[in-house]
Amino acid sequence: MADALGARVDVRVREAGDQRGRFTATIQSVPVEVEWLGVGWPRQVRELLDRPDRPDLVVAPEFSPGARKLLNQARMSWIDLTAAANIGLPGLLIIVESERGTRMPRANLGWTAGALSVCEGLLVGAGGTVAELVDATGLAPSTVATALKFLHGEHLLTAEAARGRNARRTVVDRDQLLDTYAAAAARLRSPESIRVGVLWRSPARGAHELGSRLEANGVAWATTGALAADVLAPYLTEVDPWEIYVDGGSLAELRQIAREVGLEEASGGRLLLRPFPTPAKDALSAEVGGQRVAAWPRVFSDLRMIGVRGEEAAEHLRERMGTGE
Known part of the structure; x- marks a missing residue:
């Protein structure tokens, strides 16, 4: 958050809150209750706005245009890691316009075009074994196995005790996998057109x-x-x-x-x-x-x-x- 606001704005995290992703900070000496969203899309913002315990400020890697619109309509202060911000709190007003995609963190190196293919296969129900995903996607077994190992390491898949080509992976949360996949697919999409x-x-x-x-x-x-x-x-x-x-x-x-x-x-x-x-x-x-x-x-x-x-x-x-x- 401090990096997003820049060196001229004093930001200090004071203490973690009781809820995961919730903490207290000071911005220019103004105390602020902050909540971190791993995904800054309209779906996640609507869930936040429906809650009675709204924070003073919400932060995400990047808020989409639809999410920004919802936050602005609700007069909710926000900032993301592209350095865009709309913060209006007592004694504090910060508005920064930023193009989407600027200053975003580098994508996890495990996200490759092959990993995206495997995610698509899992989400359309192609199966959770290397053999099933090879048949569905046409990818090399080594590519599929590497992607499944990465997705398991990201806690997006669970695996049974068995190993090898027929070891089955299961999606932990389909919505989470879809959101994570879609964000990676957007970062990796070629501009060629x-x-x-x-x-x-x-x-x-x-x-x-x-x-x-x-x-x-x-x-x-x-x-x-x-x-x-x-x-x-x-x-x-x-x-x-x-x-x-x-x-x-x-x-x-x-x-x-x-x-x-x-x-x-x-x-x-x-x-x-x-x-x-x-x-x-x-x-x-x-x-x-x-x-x-x-x-x-x-x-x-x-x-x-x-x-x-x-x-x-x-x-x-x-x-x-x-x-x-």
Whole structure:
């Protein structure tokens, strides 16, 4: 917290509270009851705001746009590790604007594209053994085993006494795994993408027709974000841009794929073409509503990156897929 506020602001932690993550601090000599949230998303903020014992100040690694909006509406003081803050307490006013993603701690080195694939497999119910996850994702057994060991070390999985290829892991808390996975997926997502122009009156039909052309050219594909959510868990609010993953790892390959299916790159285009984000590619995708749809945890993560409306659509997707309460 002191690092986030900067050297010119005096911050001192006085004592830990009775509750986990709760402590008392002084900011510029003002006593403050503080609570740490491991995840700063609307779901966690709503749970905090529903409690009668609200702290004076809430802190998280990063508050999403939707979470910031909820906190500001509730006049709750907050600060995160991107150095953004909105603190309004007696004798103390600190407002700092910060771009999302700046000054964030480095991602845990155990989070790799392979680990993300394994998380997706676990969340869609592919099984908890190395053999089952290899079959579901197409990853090498060593990659799956390493990912399971890492996730177990992060206390996201439990394991039975047996070891080896058929030792089964069980998810401790599906919501916790989803939230942790989604945060890591956002940090690791490649910025590589191109925008193309489309004139789709019906996004679902347009995606189906484009998918048919991609398949005819031997290109694997899967919708994600708003396009996928529209068939997995339709939401009343329209969310864009539309996004499709394709089997192309570089900008040059993405542009070649676009040309081959008759798409033109356009700076204001509504459709984004992205390379598959993990080595599993489309192995965990499914046919839904006439289109190839990415694994729903990936759709959830990508929706959250769109903004406040995307976060709302993501939480709706969570509820529809049965991980929420």
